[in-house]
């Protein structure tokens with residue numbers, strides 16, 4: 001049987017080391033994320049992210065992730081890091097997100113109540129390139145290592161969606177088969193030590209990619 005044409009995109013987030021970024025490129029990952037959210041345990045300085053960007057393979061997106069940063073802070077990161085894609089995790093509105101002239105992804109918290117309404121999302125963020133559905137843990141912003149109920153992924157989203165939150169090499173096959181997303185985003189699940197956030201583990205990175213590809217073939 002010939003392999004399917006569709007390929008689930010993979011983003012590794014919360015990168016802090018150039019070597020991990022280099023390996024992500026070799027594994028065929030589509031994007032890597034650098035976190036600039038003030039509250040994050042994986043936050044990096046713009047200069048550190050610029051060094052990682054230099055380690056990036058061609059045709060891999062460098063994603064700068066913000067949460068309620070000021071426009072000046074975002075612009076400073078853009079000038080130093082030169083990301084190809086932005087990701088917003090806070091209360092940023094459409095005008096703010098598009099004001100930097102770069103494609104962007106808007107994160108949506110998947111709380112315990114009703115799933116987000118696709119029409120409402122599209123009309124609030126018509127210029128978004130896609131939406132990242134992340135687990136919502138009260139009092140925490142992201143990168144929580146928690147998963148949400150994947151059966152609650154809203155149908156009828158015409159823009160690409162990325163599923164995030166608590167993904168690991170052990171559950172990513174089921175997550176992809178259940179949700180069939182445009183892409184998946186992982187941070188803690190490719191780290192070996194919970195006490196060393198941002199330090200990725202090569203074997204877990206490789207296994208994660210292999211499991212996504214296995215799901216793509218199923």
Ligand SMILES: O=C(O)c1ccccc1NCC(=O)[C@H](O)[C@H](O)COP(=O)(O)O
Pocket residue numbers: 013014033035037039040041042043065067089134141142143144145146164165166167185186187188189
């Ligand atoms: O990763 C963080 O520390 C973070 C902090 C504040 C806002 C967002 C953050 N991460 C966003 C991501 O895209 C993560 O990859 C996503 O939340 C999944 O994280 P994980 O559950 O650890 O895989």
